[in-house]
Amino acid sequence: MSNLNRVPTLLTASFAVVISAISVMSTAQAKSVAEVIDAKDQVSILKSSNREFYDQAQENLTLRDGNDDYYVLYRIVERMARANRLDDRPWRVTVVPEYDINAFATNVNLLAFFNGLMDQIHGDPNALACVVGHEMAHHTEQHIALSAAQREMRLQELRQEAIDEVAAEEEDLSDDLQEMAAGEWIASGVGTIADRVVSTGGLGGLVGRVVSGQIRRDRQRRLEAAAERIQQIAAEKEAQFLAEETERSHSNEFEADEIGYQYMVRAGFDPQGCITVMEAISRIPGSQTAGITHPSTPDRIAALWSMSTTYPTASLRSEGDANIAANPNALTYGLSRDRMSLRIDSRSGSMDIDDLLPE
Numbered sequence: 001m002s003n004l005n006r007v008p009t010l011l012t013a014s015f016a017v018v019i020s021a022i023s024v025m026s027t028a029q030a031k032s033v034a035e036v037i038d039a040k041d042q043v044s045i046l047k048s049s050n051r052e053f054y055d056q057a058q059e060n061l062t063l064r065d066g067n068d069d070y071y072v073l074y075r076i077v078e079r080m081a082r083a084n085r086l087d088d089r090p091w092r093v094t095v096v097p098e099y100d101i102n103a104f105a106t107n108v109n110l111l112a113f114f115n116g117l118m119d120q121i122h123g124d125p126n127a128l129a130c131v132v133g134h135e136m137a138h139h140t141e142q143h144i145a146l147s148a149a150q151r152e153m154r155l156q157e158l159r160q161e162a163i164d165e166v167a168a169e170e171e172d173l174s175d176d177l178q179e180m181a182a183g184e185w186i187a188s189g190v191g192t193i194a195d196r197v198v199s200t201g202g203l204g205g206l207v208g209r210v211v212s213g214q215i216r217r218d219r220q221r222r223l224e225a226a227a228e229r230i231q232q233i234a235a236e237k238e239a240q241f242l243a244e245e246t247e248r249s250h251s252n253e254f255e256a257d258e259i260g261y262q263y264m265v266r267a268g269f270d271p272q273g274c275i276t277v278m279e280a281i282s283r284i285p286g287s288q289t290a291g292i293t294h295p296s297t298p299d300r301i302a303a304l305w306s307m308s309t310t311y312p313t314a315s316l317r318s319e320g321d322a323n324i325a326a327n328p329n330a331l332t333y334g335l336s337r338d339r340m341s342l343r344i345d346s347r348s349g350s351m352d353i354d355d356l357l358p359e
């Protein structure tokens, strides 16, 4: 028995779960999706042609309200994978129910697209293909993006390192310095560590027990000076870290744009799609200037314009056509075991154990 006739059934049964799991859907909508799926014939369809297979996929993956995001994403990812020989691994696709104009690549081969992005480029598969290519490239190039929380954690470590460095030089002040920093300053970087020397009244508790008078005043001055040095060292470390992080992240973004561009053109999409996406992004406030994670949008657009010269469309297309010809069958799909994403199988991902071992 071939599993090909099982694919649509598997998906229709479980796609309702994907949809109801997506919390933004209203109960009414989720119910209507389930109804549609229940009402659907459990037709078995042999993959006699890709066209037939795609028609069935369209039926399975389109929601009752007409939302066909998952079908369109399936078609794009499936084509991009085969045209670029990236079909040796399964891909996973999810639409994040938040109105944000963004997408990201995360976990194992997962491509995530925000609702807002899907909405803003709705009906333009060339534009969506550009985003898909960009996110696929982050995976293939193994770009690792730090989350905001991870970046904050690194900054805290750097503040602690600054304290440790100064504390090692001023051994008799070490305990006081560690105690001063143990609070808000390490956690948030808000205020100055020198303020804490004053606000703790010269560390009366600790210092007051052992010293007094002139000695105490000297010690207070040394603590203040040490605190200032910590502040300065921490500021240098933070600035260096953020500069390195910005540089690394920007170069990853340019690289994902460049490789993603080639992926989408090889798959037969119109390069103009990349300009369309960037123009949609460039209308987001703040996109004109570079941030830590992303270069400025005008810089990305300028780089994209130069790509049609660097990578002639005709030669990319013929490479893609050759890859498709070598691997002509549509890739199958199913509900990922995370139950939250659509899995697009690798080219070897729809083998049936009974076909493989008939006896």
Ligand SMILES: [Zn+2]
Binding pocket: 134, 138, 253, 256
């Ligand atoms: Zn990116």
